[in-house]
Amino acid sequence: MSGNSIGMGAGAPLPAEALAPEKSKGRARAFFRKFCKQRLALIAACFIILLFIVAAFGPFLTPYNPDTPDYDALMKGPSAAHWAGTDEYGRDILSRLIDGTRLTMAVSLSSVLIAAVFGTILGLLSGFYGGWWDRLIMRGSDVLFSFPDLLLAIGIVAILGPGLSNVVIAVAVFGIPSFARIIRSVTLSAKQTLFVEATRSMGAKNSRIIWRHIFPETLSSIIVNVSMRIGGAILAAASLSFLGMGAKTTEPDWGAMLSMGRDYLSIAPHIVYFPGLTIFLAVLAFNLVGDGLRDALDPKTKN
Amino acid sequence: MTQHLLEVEGLKTEFKRGGGSVTAVAGVDFHIRKGEVLGLVGESGCGKSVTSLSIMRLLKDTPGKITGGSVRFEGTDLTKLSEKDMRRARGNDLAMIFQEPMTSLNPVLRIGLQLTEPIMLHLGYGRKKAREHAIHMLKLVGIPRAEEVIDEYPHQLSGGMRQRVMIAMAMSCNPKLLIADEPTTALDVTIQAQILDLMKRLKEEQEMGMLLITHDLGVVAEMCDRVVVMYAGRVVEEAPVQELFSNPKHPYTKGLIQSVPKLRQKVRRLESIKGNVPDLSQMPPGCKFAARCPFAMEKCVASEPELIPLAGASERKSRCWLTQDEAVEGGDRA
Numbered sequence: 356m357s358g359n360s361i362g363m364g365a366g367a368p369l370p371a372e373a374l375a376p377e378k379s380k381g382r383a384r385a386f387f388r389k390f391c392k393q394r395l396a397l398i399a400a401c402f403i404i405l406l407f408i409v410a411a412f413g414p415f416l417t418p419y420n421p422d423t424p425d426y427d428a429l430m431k432g433p434s435a436a437h438w439a440g441t442d443e444y445g446r447d448i449l450s451r452l453i454d455g456t457r458l459t460m461a462v463s464l465s466s467v468l469i470a471a472v473f474g475t476i477l478g479l480l481s482g483f484y485g486g487w488w489d490r491l492i493m494r495g496s497d498v499l500f501s502f503p504d505l506l507l508a509i510g511i512v513a514i515l516g517p518g519l520s521n522v523v524i525a526v527a528v529f530g531i532p533s534f535a536r537i538i539r540s541v542t543l544s545a546k547q548t549l550f551v552e553a554t555r556s557m558g559a560k561n562s563r564i565i566w567r568h569i570f571p572e573t574l575s576s577i578i579v580n581v582s583m584r585i586g587g588a589i590l591a592a593a594s595l596s597f598l599g600m601g602a603k604t605t606e607p608d609w610g611a612m613l614s615m616g617r618d619y620l621s622i623a624p625h626i627v628y629f630p631g632l633t634i635f636l637a638v639l640a641f642n643l644v645g646d647g648l649r650d651a652l653d654p655k656t657k658n
Numbered sequence: 659m660t661q662h663l664l665e666v667e668g669l670k671t672e673f674k675r676g677g678g679s680v681t682a683v684a685g686v687d688f689h690i691r692k693g694e695v696l697g698l699v700g701e702s703g704c705g706k707s708v709t710s711l712s713i714m715r716l717l718k719d720t721p722g723k724i725t726g727g728s729v730r731f732e733g734t735d736l737t738k739l740s741e742k743d744m745r746r747a748r749g750n751d752l753a754m755i756f757q758e759p760m761t762s763l764n765p766v767l768r769i770g771l772q773l774t775e776p777i778m779l780h781l782g783y784g785r786k787k788a789r790e791h792a793i794h795m796l797k798l799v800g801i802p803r804a805e806e807v808i809d810e811y812p813h814q815l816s817g818g819m820r821q822r823v824m825i826a827m828a829m830s831c832n833p834k835l836l837i838a839d840e841p842t843t844a845l846d847v848t849i850q851a852q853i854l855d856l857m858k859r860l861k862e863e864q865e866m867g868m869l870l871i872t873h874d875l876g877v878v879a880e881m882c883d884r885v886v887v888m889y890a891g892r893v894v895e896e897a898p899v900q901e902l903f904s905n906p907k908h909p910y911t912k913g914l915i916q917s918v919p920k921l922r923q924k925v926r927r928l929e930s931i932k933g934n935v936p937d938l939s940q941m942p943p944g945c946k947f948a949a950r951c952p953f954a955m956e957k958c959v960a961s962e963p964e965l966i967p968l969a970g971a972s973e974r975k976s977r978c979w980l981t982q983d984e985a986v987e988g989g990d991r992a
Contacts, residue, residue: 546719547719548761549756549758549761549762550761550762550763550764550765552716552719552756552762553754553756553762553763553824553827554764554772554775555716555748556714556716556748556749556753556754556756557748557749557753557775557776557779557827557828558745558746558747558748558749558750558776558779558780559745559749559775559776559779560745563775567764567767567775568764568767571766571767572766
């Protein structure tokens, strides 16, 4: 395989006694090789990159102004002029979808990152210190887990009031226990390792052990869970907007567009189709990439 | 009496298991002088490693707990130190080498980072000076290409090399006491000899005391000044190394020595001690070795003898009814 020979050549010259086949540079290469082997995950990753580009350069890519109504073209189906048709005010749906990408990505990414940060901290503390601390955090997670995700989010938004920033908080809160649990279990196994005991025997502080030796062990789980949860977060944010608890209906949010189009389902179904399809593809792509990352980051799977 | 470097008195460590608790170390006494190597010998599960972990107070992540006795290091009782003071002592005054060199280094961090961490922590060196010191330590333990090895990952080193790195790490802050928990068990024989030589040399250069935990009597004969034999969480015999081999007192020690294969001895079968160590949760009331002892008497099953200093030699103790009559007249009972 050509990629393989390049990988071998790029590594530092191997000393004769080094037995390990893969050098540190080779590890990143091995990861990419494993990831690229998974066709679906690769396609999904390309789609996600496209989503990021659209989110970053949205305003330059929209064929029409997403907020300008065109009363001569109300609820027109897909055509050469309007690829995804127009909505009930004659606004170009494609432009609105492109504009909404930024909103959707911002909401889902920030909520998952907030969940990851808090969940990881709680999981590390819970797994490392154990005892009542562990019990408190894990029982708290159990309580959050016992609610159906969306119901919990609706409850939180109901308390905090509607609006996108509250949607971020709500989606983040129900993401925290999943991170906390995963990181706790990785921490539990990592703290049993001999090198942690050896480090402790050299007088290292707990904080040092957690940061230097245990946190790096949890990174791959964090990465995989982040990509898995983003799909769920997109869906949850869209659902909340659909229910009128997230984005205002004037904002070009995918969920809100779906909600608005619902009224015209029988006469202009394309208003619902395209936002629905976009949500579906985005969620699917993040889940596929999550699966791909999990397999590629697992040192046990052979390339 | 001169103060000993380490004085362990009546050390008792229990493990919680299910509802009850199991005593892994049941009142262990021994001492180590400055510059002395004490061997701690016994078969698997007799409490050797738990004793060493208790001295270092590294039982936090286990269900184990020190429930009695004292561990005095240069006069201060380690069991009473706060966690913060204990942390200051670990790696600085007391250092430890573990049995498995393959897993005692973090595989994802470079050697240098792991080696300089305790140096910066305990000696207060800056990054650059710590690195120089680390390279110096690597050279001291006989690692070739020390300047390169320091930037390599553990998987690039062999087992013997990794154990050298562990020794370098343990020795880097000039500890006064080194606890080596079966440091050569995972290595092959030629490397074992090298590592033992290295430890001996370093010990003499740095004048530190050493607690060498092993079940290899060959290593004991090679390295130790005195030996403590443990059985079922208790010390059963203590003797200077020469006397232990020439004149073992406790039947268990005799059995251990007999079960070492000897050159030029034409026997078909190797002697072995029959039976197994008793289950820690179901200890017999009398001598713990009685069930396996060829000399067991009724008395042995009924009550447990004490560890008593023997007459004739300095620092000889034995826990056996057979040696009670050899006890020092009016000797203090340990």
